[in-house]
Amino acid sequence: MLKKNIQFCFFFLCSIIIHGQSSPDFNILADKAFQKLYQNPDDCINYSLSILISDQNIEHRIVLRNIISQAYAMNGDYVKSVNISSQKDEAGEKEKLSYFMQVFANYNLADQYQNLDLYNQSQRIISNLLTDKNLLKSDNIKIKTTVAKLYQLQALNFGIKRNYNAALENLKKSNNYLGFDNEENLILGVENKVILSSYLMRQNRLEDAKHILENTLIFVESRTNYNFLQALIYENLARYYFLKGNYKTSIENLEKGLSKIENNQFYSLRVKFYESLAKNYFALHNDEKYQYNNKLYIEIRTKIDTSAKEGIRYIVRLVENNQNENLEFQQQNESKQFWIITLIFSSIIIILIIYLFTAKSTNNDLKKQSEFFEKQKKWQETHRANLPKEVIPEKTIEKDSNKISKEKENEILQKLNEWEQFDFYLNKNMSLSTLSAQMGVNTKYLSEVINTNKGKNFNGYINELRINHIAHLLKTNPAFLNYKVSYLAEFSGFSSHSAFTTVFKSITGMSPNAYIQEISKNRTS
Structure with a gap:
């Protein structure tokens, strides 16, 4: 531009x-x-x-x-x-x-x-x-x-x-x-x-x-x-x-x-x-x-x-x-029609291959989309309430008692839940060390609590918060539907358009453009 x-x-x-x-x-x-x-x-x-x-x-x-x-x-x-x-x-x-x-x-x-x-x-x-x-x-x-x-x-x-x-x-x-x-x-x-x-x-x-x-x-x-x-x-x-x-x-x-x-x-x-x-x-x-x-x-x-x-x-x-x-x-010659026909048939073959490939993953994507919209409802209710969430671990993992006490773990979880009510995770420079400094928590303890209770590492945890946040804005603020995906990526704290698109689809089961179309369709219907 x-x-x-x-x-x-x-x-x-x-x-x-x-x-x-x-x-x-x-x-x-x-x-x-x-x-x-x-x-x-x-x-x-x-x-x-x-x-x-x-x-x-x-x-x-x-x-x-x-x-x-x-x-x-x-x-x-x-x-x-x-x-x-x-x-x-x-x-x-x-x-x-x-x-x-x-x-x-x-x-x-x-x-x-x-x-x-x-x-x-x-x-x-x-x-x-x-x-x-x-x-x-x-x-x-x-x-x-x-x-x-x-x-x-x-x-x-x-x-x-x-x-x-x-x-x-x-x-x-x-x-x-x-x-x-x-x-x-x-x-x-x-x-x-x-x-x-x-x-x-x-x-x-x-x-x-x-x-x-x-x-x-x-x-x-x-x-x-x-x-x-x-x-x-x-x-x-x-x-x-x-x-x-x-x-x-x-x-x-x-x-x-x-x-x-x-x-x-x-x-x-x-x-x-x-x-x-x-x-x-x-x-x-x-x-x-x-x-x-x-x-x-x-x-x-x-x-x-x-x-x-x-x-x-x-x-x-x-x-x-x-x-x-x-x-x-200037480099074209009399074989132009031949190459056009070849291109058309090649395109048809490629389209068929793409169709077969995408059809195979459609069921998985639809399942992931359904799960994401359900999670979005719960996320929005929690976000709107502006209160710390009651954490329910996604997995039950046995912890070494020498690493962190249950009392300390609950204290860190409480701080995490309060921190999630703000938009600090949209900061592009957010890192584990930065978050631990903000919360006054030991980095190793913080990493262990996230891995254990959130079911993912720090990057996965931050990225999911970012995607949930931008998905919520797209659903509730019509102005965001007019933004380019590159701006949504930058606004969400991602380093690049491609990284945002990849993470967005892995979490929601659809691309950002597909999600925007779905939200727009629901608004007009």
């Missing part, structure tokens, strides 16, 4: 195209269109369209359409973004574009795919371009900046796949192609720093990320017309303070960032602000402001997602209609 917040830097590449290829008059007009992009995307669109109508230079028109395309993307209108970017001039189709413009066109397609979350398609184009040795060795400033953008885009793709080491390596390569001798390169460098700080936070290197963001903010505030960049940095600083549990300071940074773009739409960035504000107010138990910001987040998120889906359908149709002109389809 970070890529969608920083699309604007694409246009510095467009500005570079202008230098050395365009007339001075067009340079001035394009620069003005470029400046309007940061002030108001709608004004930028209207202004650029007025130039596009009268300018018949093919490469000028490509530049203008790319500026307009990204203005639409910044407003979350991906259908119009794809539409204007894909338009061609019939007379220009016969003209041979320069090498750079051909590279630029392929980069633009990769960028469009990235906007629409089609990361594999984007990566195929990038990988193909970066195998061109002439491209990588060129001393031309336009080519070098293009390569910097390609490595940046590849870094974002690696980040989406959680391969942060590879992402950081590609950011370094991107910086190596930047000369920092003009505004375009300076902005790309700022953009790389923001992306870098985001990935450092995901690696739990919070202080390193904060240091980079604060220094970058000082630099950006010394420039003019950098409001969008300032907003982007404030949004990332807010994320740092949220992860540190300093929710009030996080909100202050979000409000500063929003004030920078209050007179513009910028929906692709604005949606991140409302999501973060909702998270912070939720953490502060300010239900009124949480509901307000969550409503704004859902409204804009729904609008953007709907637009993205339509954009995907549109770009797929375009690719199908222009297979021979798109980079990723």
Whole structure:
């Protein structure tokens, strides 16, 4: 999602195209269109369209359409973004574009795919371009900046796949192609720093990320017309303070960032602000402001997602209609139909195998689901009462009397039951030693009591509390049904989306998405 917040830097590449290829008059007009992009995307669109109508230079028109395309993307209108970017001039189709413009066109397609979350398609184009040795060795400033953008885009793709080491390596390569001798390169460098700080936070290197963001903010505030960049940095600083549990300071940074773009739409960035504000107010138990910001987040998120889906359908149709002109389809040959048929039959076989495999485990899953919903009823009653539970051991295990006395065991159980009434187990850093310190109990004793009376080890015990808690919220708070599974995982204290999904299914017998669908169905019925 970070890529969608920083699309604007694409246009510095467009500005570079202008230098050395365009007339001075067009340079001035394009620069003005470029400046309007940061002030108001709608004004930028209207202004650029007025130039596009009268300018018949093919490469000028490509530049203008790319500026307009990204203005639409910044407003979350991906259908119009794809539409204007894909338009061609019939007379220009016969003209041979320069090498750079051909590279630029392929980069633009990769960028469009990235906007629409089609990361594999984007990566195929990038990988193909970066195998061109002439491209990588060129001393031309336009080519070098293009390569910097390609490595940046590849870094974002690696980040989406959680391969942060590879992402950081590609950011370094991107910086190596930047000369920092003009505004375009300076902005790309700022953009790389923001992306870098985001990935450092995901690696739990919070202080390193904060240091980079604060220094970058000082630099950006010394420039003019950098409001969008300032907003982007404030949004990332807010994320740092949220992860540190300093929710009030996080909100202050979000409000500063929003004030920078209050007179513009910028929906692709604005949606991140409302999501973060909702998270912070939720953490502060300010239900009124949480509901307000969550409503704004859902409204804009729904609008953007709907637009993205339509954009995907549109770009797929375009690719199908222009297979021979798109980079990723150049390797296709006359055996295409054969491979399509083969793929269809292979898919059918795979589906049958999956069906047989899942059918085998369905009974077990249904049994587990039934047991979980029964446990949920009891858990909710106990949780609502806010009283210590009477512990009934799941197993009867003979204990060595030398280890812990019955009196001590009951005392620890009492403390555990009281501790369970709060949400401290949602802390991602919760460990056996942390819990023993909080309760003032010997670690070995605490571990023994959990193993004996809860029927599982410490990690299993904490994970079950987390799953019960989030399952309860999904059932009782409709707002949680609108959250992504990745946020539910983070909210519950899990280190990753996959770990949350695995544990959730092992406890409930169904995936988080299936559980959400089941709850939603019961609400509407």
